[in-house]
Amino acid sequence: MQDETRRGKVRKMGVINFSRRLALALVAGSALSLFAGGVAVAQDKVLLRLAHGYTTTSVEQEVLAATADRIRERTGGALDIQIFPANELGTNADMVEQAVSGGDVIVFVDASGAAEKGFPTLGILSGPFLFDNGEQAQKFAKSDMFKEWTEELAAKGNLRILALNWFDEPRDIIGDRSFADPASLKGMKVRLPPLAAWLATFEPLGAIPTSLTYGETYGALEQGVVNATESSPNAIFAAKWHEVSKHLTRTGHIRPWLGYAMGEDAFKRLSEDHRKVLVEEFTASGEAAAKTHTERTNGHIEQMKAAGVEIHEADIPAYRAATEGFYTSSKDWPADLVGQIRALAQ
Structure with a gap:
């Protein structure tokens, strides 16, 4: 009986010691999760899906993968992002609607699309010749005015912009002749995306907008169905349009504001520290990404020149004057707003 009593005490002490060790381990683990990487984070792991339409070999996918790694590191793994490229989860429009409806997703957005979610003023960023260079655009993206706009969009459209500064190089024109002078576009058939900002830019120049898919454009240029098309130099090179059109005019007419956003409801469900990490990392x-695009653009232009493409520098002051009506005729913002934006970007 004494032996059984002794064995029972030993077993009881073993259970007590194990329970103490387990409790200490849990406390230590909690401390690690709370202060990993020097940033206080929630203990429960949060998984966000990120959807975009770029390919697996694109600059965006490369930068996004590094972004997700840094976010995991800064939050001690408490905030995780799973990336789905090439529209694997559905069209971009569908994913934006899912985000606005409260889904735990991060989605690709541009200024025009975001403006349609309840804050039309944001559409001014899709206008022509708004900034002289990428540095000015990045500066405005950090301005108090832009921050106020993101709050307006979050409140009115339930869409929280994490960053909208993922700039590709501004768009140029490639075609069967030089378009250095804006008057040379009069009567020319130009392939354009069916977007209001693009139409409002080219129609005052006398161009005839023609809607074609990217896949249709190569043949249309080759057969003379259109005189020209426009896009960023990187996209022009990737589509191989320089094989059938030998004049690239560096107009830089529109610098698309691109980036990533999530639903405001989902954003508010995150801890304050997680929100801060997301905005900081996506902005950086x-x-x-913009720097990488610029570097690759320079290389692609050199390759196009080697393939026989002539490079023409556009008369930017003339183009800017000819398209200024985009800013002064809209009902979505006051006529003097463009001046305020340009002043903040200097």
């Missing part, structure tokens, strides 16, 4: 990554 936007600057990195």
Whole structure:
């Protein structure tokens, strides 16, 4: 009986010691999760899906993967992002609607699309010749005015912009002749995306907008169905339009504001520290992506020149004057807003 009593005490002490060790381990683990990487984070792991339409070999996918790694590191793994490229989860429009409806997703957005979610003023960023260079655009993206706009969009459209500074190089024109003078576009058939900002830019120049898919454009240029098309130099090179059109005019007419956003409801469900990490990392990554695009643009232009393409520098002051009506005729913002934006970007 004494032996059984002794064995029972030993077993009881073993259970007590194990329970103490387990409790200490849980406390230590909680401390690690709370202070990993020097940033206080929630203990429960949060998984966000990120959807975009770029390919797996694109600059965006490369930068996004690094962004997700840094976010995991800063939050001790408490905030995780799973990336789905090439529209794997559905069309971009569908994913934006899912975000606005409260889904735990991060989605690709541009200024025009975001403006349609309840804050039309944001559409001014899709206008022509708004800034002289990428540095000015990045500066405005950090301005108090832009921050106020993001709050307006979050309140009115339930869409929270994390960053909208993932700039590709501004769009140029490639075609069967030089378009250095804006008057040379009069009567020319130009392939354009069916977007209001693009139409409002080219129609005052006398161009005849023609809607074609990217896949149809190569043949249309080759057969003379259109005189020209426009896009960023990187996209022009990727589509191989320089094989059938030998004049690239560096107009830089529109610099698309691109980036990533999530539903405001989902954003508010995150801890304050997680929100801060997301905005900081996506903003920093936007600057990195823009720099990479610029570097690749220079290389692609050199390759196009080697393939026989002539490079023409556009008369930017003439183009800017000819398209200024975009800013002064809209009902979505006051006529003097463009001046305020340009002043903040200097």
